[in-house]
Amino acid sequence: MDLLNYLGIGFSVALRPENLLYCFVGVFIGTLIGVLPGIGPVGAMSLLLPSTFKATPEAAIIMLAGIYYGAMYGGSTTSILVNIPGEAASVVTCLDGYKMARQGRAGPALGIAAFGSFIAGTISVLGLMLLAPPLARFALEFGPPEYFTLMMLGLTILIYLAHGSMPKALIMAAFGIVLGLIGLDTMTARPRFTFGRMELLDGVGLVPIVMGIFGVSEVLLNIEQVVRRDVLKTTIKGLLPTARDWKDSTGPIARGSLLGFLLGVLPGGGAVISSFLSYALEKKLSKHPERFGKGAVEGVAGPEAANNAATGGAFIPLMTLGIPPNVIMAMLLGAFMIHGVTPGPLMMKQNPHLFWGVIVSMYIGNFMLLILNLPLIGIWVQILKVPYKILFPLILLFCLIGVYSVNNSVFDIYVMLIFGIVGYLMKKFDYEGAPLVLAFVLGPMMENNLRKSLITSQGDFSIFFTRPLAAVSLVIAVILLISPLIPWLRKKREEIPKEEAS
Amino acid sequence: MRSRDIISSLFWAVMGIGICWGGYELELGNLHDPGGGFMFFWVGVIMVGLSCGILARAIRQTATAGEMKAVWAGISWKKIVSVLAVLFIYAYLLTPLGFIPATILLLIFLFKAVEPQRWSWAILGAVVSTLAAYGVFRLWLQCQLPPGLLGS
Missing domain, CATH: 1.20.58 (Methane Monooxygenase Hydroxylase; Chain G, domain 1)
Structure with a gap:
């Protein structure tokens, strides 16, 4: 009964005209950036964050969430039509999606991707709705040691899953923590690493860092060499999959949804890993594995369902524990904070309108995406044809406006440009941006909880080992950290598909 | 490596x-x-x-x-350095010049920087994009953008 009441609250919030508009704008932009290689959901969310300042917290989060799951829908379009994934999570869709398009079946490929995404998105929202309340109640018993170790575990998993060398990912995380701690000490109000600059007293902004690393550096990488994108010249017809396609895809969509949702809850690149695992699983279960890679519809349906279901799962740690499991959720945490809302176990009680409004808006957003991605597919195909020489000045313009309007500060533009250069060099030297950004967001919370834990225990580190959840989290984190030293664990890590920087 | x-x-x-x-x-x-x-x-x-x-x-x-x-290898340093330099100059001139003039100048440069296009196209594209961005961000979303030479 409670659940129905809460759903009622959610619908009353999500169906307000203003929120419907923000939801539509979110999923529209999400699809757009999913379609356009060069700017990912993180960049787009930071870019649009300032535009939500005048909106209510509900509208702001509804729109930003829409960008996230909308990007997963849009990412499949480029994979199928151009053989270039719009998102890392759509890499695997290229394998069979593009082959289907070459065989004249672009329509059913796009259709099953959209339907699969819709079904998986809806299932994951249901999972989120059912799982979040009990987890939030459980989280009320957590103290600073649990929070510190959980954040450490989250960060460690992201580092473990990072692309390339683990020590490099660790250095990035350490650097992110340092950047996150710049500004006034929350306990003593003493300035730290501000170098006498007033602008740094409040710390370095999340938006300039994210825009620099994920926006400006991407542009620099794209203009250094000309990238050709040849849109497959094919007529897209018959978007509705055939009965045979449905028969082949029902199982993969169901399995992909479940797998995606469960992996999405875990920190790290849930959407990416789940799409690869779903592909591997379907190939293994198939009676005709030889069809995979040659235009098998299951190879599109399963991974697309998995990456969309993962987006719903990723909301669980953020909304119930206040711990972002990936960079995109870290961005969303920043948005929550800017709007004066602290996500965590109390959010459901203190802000039921926001919590349930966002969840219900995801149902509605999924419907909107279905319409955007099926009847309106032609628009996205046209957008794919916009040349980069026109696109990149506009991306830079939006980055500049987005960064400036957060604090009306030119200083933030300089910070973004510096991090643009840093991000560019990071890519050249094989360092990844995701651990830096997540550590940047988690750093201050980790420090706060570490100091509180040590003050409570009077300097006794055993507080982290005597509390079961803290101990388990710490042990797993340590195992993951030392994994490169253990050959079979190192091999396992190398086999996992990795999330690229964006 | x-x-x-x-x-x-x-x-x-x-x-x-x-x-x-x-x-x-x-x-x-x-x-x-x-x-x-x-x-x-x-x-x-x-x-x-x-x-x-x-x-x-x-x-x-x-x-x-x-x-x-x-x-x-194969990197066009001229493009990267010039784009970065112009972005820093833009940040420096944004407040004194104001959003509209500074952005039009920036976009004209960027439209011509990577693959040269006709001047008429670059100028038109820059003006239209700047005014559209101003309309969306300043007039609709009411973000603060520096007025500079153009006053309010």
Whole structure:
């Protein structure tokens, strides 16, 4: 009964005209950036964050969430039509999606991707709705040691899953923590690493860092060499999959949804890993594995369902524990904070309108995406044809406006440009941006909880080992950290598909 | 990989030492009551340790001839440096010139920077994009943008 009441609250919030508009704008932009290689959901969310300042917290989060799951829908379009994934999570869709398009079946490929995404998105929202309340109640018993170790575990998993060398990912995380701690000490109000600059007293902004690393550096990488994108010249017809396609895809969509949702809850690149695992699983279960890679519809349906279901799962740690499991959720945490809302176990009680409004808006957003991605597919195909020489000045313009309007500060533009250069060099030297950004967001919370834990225990580190959840989290984190030293664990890590920087 | 890792690990080692020093200056406190520099110091120590690890591994690897050259090969430095320089100049001129004039100038340059286009197209594209951005962000979303020469 409670659940129905809460759903009622959610619908009353999500169906307000203003929120419907923000939801539509979110999923529209999400699809757009999913379609356009060069700017990912993180960049787009930071870019649009300032535009939500005048909106209510509900509208702001509804729109930003829409960008996230909308990007997963849009990412499949480029994979199928151009053989270039719009998102890392759509890499695997290229394998069979593009082959289907070459065989004249672009329509059913796009259709099953959209339907699969819709079904998986809806299932994951249901999972989120059912799982979040009990987890939030459980989280009320957590103290600073649990929070510190959980954040450490989250960060460690992201580092473990990072692309390339683990020590490099660790250095990035350490650097992110340092950047996150710049500004006034929350306990003593003493300035730290501000170098006498007033602008740094409040710390370095999340938006300039994210825009620099994920926006400006991407542009620099794209203009250094000309990238050709040849849109497959094919007529897209018959978007509705055939009965045979449905028969082949029902199982993969169901399995992909479940797998995606469960992996999405875990920190790290849930959407990416789940799409690869779903592909591997379907190939293994198939009676005709030889069809995979040659235009098998299951190879599109399963991974697309998995990456969309993962987006719903990723909301669980953020909304119930206040711990972002990936960079995109870290961005969303920043948005929550800017709007004066602290996500965590109390959010459901203190802000039921926001919590349930966002969840219900995801149902509605999924419907909107279905319409955007099926009847309106032609628009996205046209957008794919916009040349980069026109696109990149506009991306830079939006980055500049987005960064400036957060604090009306030119200083933030300089910070973004510096991090643009840093991000560019990071890519050249094989360092990844995701651990830096997540550590940047988690750093201050980790420090706060570490100091509180040590003050409570009077300097006794055993507080982290005597509390079961803290101990388990710490042990797993340590195992993951030392994994490169253990050959079979190192091999396992190398086999996992990795999330690229964006 | 070798040269890149040597260069980057040395950079991070120096950075880590600086962070340790900064943390130490900020006051470490003690385990009963960690000070403001506690986390900085230990994170700095970890950075130095990791950098040394990367450096040691890189030194053990055999050098590949022309490795650094390969990383930077085929890159159009002129484009990258000029785009960055213009963005810094834009940031510097944004307040005195104002959003509209500064952005039009920036976009004209950017539209011509990567693949040269006709002047008429670049100017028209820059003006239309700037006015559209102004309409959306300033007039509709009411974001503050510097007025500069054009007043309010």
